[in-house]
Every structure is written in structure tokens, then in C-alpha cells.
Amino acid sequence: MADKPVTSAAPEQPGKSGLPGAAVTSASGSRQAGRSGGSSFRDRAPFNRLPFIGRQRWHLLTRKDKLVLAVMVGIPLIFDLILIWGSVLVDFFWSLTDWHGFGAMTGGGPSHQFVGLDNYTQLFSGTYPFFWTAVVHNIFWLAFLMFVATPLGILMAVILDSKVKGLVIYRTVFYIPVVLSLALIGIIWQLQYAPDSNRGWIDGVLSWLGYSHPVVFGIDIPFVKDIPLIGQWCRDVSHTDWVGGPLAIIPTVIAASWRHVGYITILYLAGLQAFDPTLREAASIDGANARQTFFKVVFPVMKPINVVIVVITTIEALRAFDLAYITNGGRSPLELLSTLITNNAISESTRIGFGSAIAVVLAVVSLVPIVIFLAMTMREEKQ
Numbered sequence: 001m002a003d004k005p006v007t008s009a010a011p012e013q014p015g016k017s018g019l020p021g022a023a024v025t026s027a028s029g030s031r032q033a034g035r036s037g038g039s040s041f042r043d044r045a046p047f048n049r050l051p052f053i054g055r056q057r058w059h060l061l062t063r064k065d066k067l068v069l070a071v072m073v074g075i076p077l078i079f080d081l082i083l084i085w086g087s088v089l090v091d092f093f094w095s096l097t098d099w100h101g102f103g104a105m106t107g108g109g110p111s112h113q114f115v116g117l118d119n120y121t122q123l124f125s126g127t128y129p130f131f132w133t134a135v136v137h138n139i140f141w142l143a144f145l146m147f148v149a150t151p152l153g154i155l156m157a158v159i160l161d162s163k164v165k166g167l168v169i170y171r172t173v174f175y176i177p178v179v180l181s182l183a184l185i186g187i188i189w190q191l192q193y194a195p196d197s198n199r200g201w202i203d204g205v206l207s208w209l210g211y212s213h214p215v216v217f218g219i220d221i222p223f224v225k226d227i228p229l230i231g232q233w234c235r236d237v238s239h240t241d242w243v244g245g246p247l248a249i250i251p252t253v254i255a256a257s258w259r260h261v262g263y264i265t266i267l268y269l270a271g272l273q274a275f276d277p278t279l280r281e282a283a284s285i286d287g288a289n290a291r292q293t294f295f296k297v298v299f300p301v302m303k304p305i306n307v308v309i310v311v312i313t314t315i316e317a318l319r320a321f322d323l324a325y326i327t328n329g330g331r332s333p334l335e336l337l338s339t340l341i342t343n344n345a346i347s348e349s350t351r352i353g354f355g356s357a358i359a360v361v362l363a364v365v366s367l368v369p370i371v372i373f374l375a376m377t378m379r380e381e382k383q
Contacts, residue, residue: 115353141253142317150260153262153267174261190243193243193251200242272302275301307373320336344358
């Protein structure tokens with residue numbers, strides 16, 4: 001008489017959960033079960049999928065998915081490293097030379113030598129007088145956009161968010177300048193500021209109104225023309241060269257604000273429309289008026305958008321180029337850091353090394369708001 005298979009309870013192994021009621025067969029019983037076509041306990045569904053049985057590792061992404069992600073992330077990253085950061089490194093190397101764009105970069109004669117930090121010394125020591133003037137103009141550009149154009153755009157967004165009829169029409173009107181290139185905006189405002197009543201729209205309107213000298217609220221104030229700097233705009237109002245004098249930066253940044261106001265309006269309006277209305281209702285129940293509700297409730301909640309607006313405004317002010325270059329080629333009195341790069345590195349002077357030094361300075365300054373924005377974003381994600 002054949003012996004029956006002996007069964008015993010499966011002992012629990014360290015680190016693994018024991019299954020109550022489970023039994024294991026002896027070697028002879030297992031072979032008989034295999035020959036009879038039966039399946040062992042580990043092969044039965046759904047236990048063969050349990051994480052504590054077997055040594056299989058489960059992943060949410062397949063090998064094909066990982067390959068697709070690697071291609072989608074890797075290719076843009078390679079282009080970014082080569083075209084952007086590679087260019088920054090090349091500019092930094094050029095800034096250490098006095099290369100003029102022809103021949104060997106170094107060792108090619110008096111105009112092709114490794115000069116170290118001499119280009120930076122010329123910039124910060126005042127040897128090159130236009131550098132600090134350009135820095136002041138960029139700071140003024142930033143201040144005007146930050147404290148005049150940006151608040152105006154936020155104000156327009158708040159007004160449009162208060163259930164104004166024809167919201168789609170107003171939104172389209174404000175967004176039209178945003179979709180236009182800065183070069184085209186520069187040409188449009190160049191025609192506005194033209195010092196000819198037959199071509200310039202502003203001078204043409206003033207000439208049509210009969211204003212040949214300053215008039216404010218119907219009061220003749222000819223003494224304004226004697227005020228330094230500002231008087232240049234008031235000596236003959238119908239034939240004023242708005243961008244030809246020492247204060248040409250003011251009309252130019254006003255033209256830049258035309259586009260910036262529309263961009264901020266649309267951006268902030270999108271955030272206001274996604275704002276939780278119950279917070280406003282709670283503020284009104286507590287007795288807060290419209291101004292208190294905005295500054296105490298809405299504005300703090302809109303902090304992420306506020307940070308984005310500050311970063312965008314800073315970058316827009318630092319990379320300003322098109323309007324100034326179209327107006328007078330970026331020369332005095334419209335020097336900006338971006339136009340100095342072009343006038344030194346690409347113009348007839350062909351001072352590639354010196355222009356690259358200005359480009360490196362502008363790149364470093366532009367990285368400051370970006371690093372601050374990324375640091376704040378990462379800190380909020382950790383919290």
C-alpha cells in the first residue's frame with residue numbers, strides 16, 4: 001500500500017507574511033501533482049500577483065515608456081545645453097579676449113590677444129561711458145514697467161472681472177498688442193512720434209487742434225518751454241521730436257507699456273476668474289469693502305501669479321531691445337545693455353570680445369529673478 005503524501009503547515013519566513021491554512025506537499029506529492037497536470041499554490045491566480053510571492057518587480061512604466069520619456073526629455077535638454085548654455089560659455093571665453101571677429105582668437109597679433117578681465121574692467125571703471133548710462137536706462141525701464149504699467153494692467157483686470165458687458169471684446173482689444181512683435185510695435189509708435197504733422201499722429205492731432213505752444217486746461221503757459229529737458233517737448237507742440245532729445249527713453253518705455261499692460265491684464269484676469277468666490281462672500285459678510293477685499297483677500301491669494309508677473313516684468317525690462325533699436329538704432333540717448341551688445345559686437349566696430357563681456361553681464365543679471373522664482377516655487381512645493 002503506497003504511503004499517502006504527508007502535509008505540514010508552512011512555517012512563516014522572516015520578512016514574509018504567512019498564509020493561514022496553507023499547506024505544502026512533500027517532494028513526492030509535488031511530482032505526482034505535476035505529472036497529473038495540477039498546478040502548485042504559487043501558480044494559482046490571484047496569488048501569483050502578490051508582491052510577497054516570487055521575486056518579480058512591478059513598475060508603472062514599461063521599458064517602451066521609459067524610452068519615449070528619455071527621448072522627449074533628452075532631445076530638448078541637449079538643444080538647451082548646446083544652444084543656450086553653450087552660447088553663454090562661448091561668450092564668456094570671447095569676453096576674455098579682444099577678438100575682432102577675424103583670424104585667430106588669441107595669439108594673432110595686437111588685436112587678437114587674451115586680455116583676461118580687461119573688458120570687464122573697462123565696463124565697471126567708467127572707461128566706456130555708455131555702460132552706466134545703459135544700466136540707468138534699464139533700471140528706469142524696469143521701474144516704469146513695474147510701478148506704472150503693471151499696476152495699470154492689474155487695475156484693468158479687476159475692472160473687467162466685475163461683470164462688465166462685452167468682456168470678450170475688451171479682452172480682445174487688450175490682447176491684440178501682445179500678439180504683435182516688438183519690432184512691429186516699434187514701427188507703429190515710430191509713426192506716432194514722428195516729428196512731422198503730416199506723418200506723426202500725435203503732432204498731426206496737435207496741429208489740427210491749433211496748439212503751437214503749451215496749453216493746459218485752456219490756460220496759456222508758454223514759460224514751460226524754458227524748463228530744462230521737458231521744455232523741448234513744449235516749444236512747438238505741433239512739430240515736436242518726441243524721441244530725439246535727452247528724454248527719449250520716456251516715450252519709448254511708454255510704447256513698451258502699451259504691450260505690457262495688455263499682457264498683465266490678460267494674465268491677471270485669468271487668475272481672477274479662477275478665484276474662489278466664497279472668499280469674497282466671506283469678506284463681504286465681515287463688512288469689508290471692495291478695496292479691503294482686494295488687498296486683504298484677493299491679492300494675497302494671487303501670490304503665485306504675482307510672483308510670475310514680477311519675474312516676467314523683470315525679464316522684459318532687461319531684454320528690451322526692439323523698440324530702442326528701431327527708434328534710433330540704440331544710440332544716444334537710448335542706450336540699453338542689449339543695444340550696446342549689438343553696437344559693439346555686430347556693428348562696424350566689431351569688438352566681439354568687448355560686446356561679449358556686456359552680454360555676460362546681462363546674462364548674469366537676468367538669472368537673478370529666475371533663480372529667485374525657482375527657489376520660491378521649490379520651497380512652496382516642499383511645504
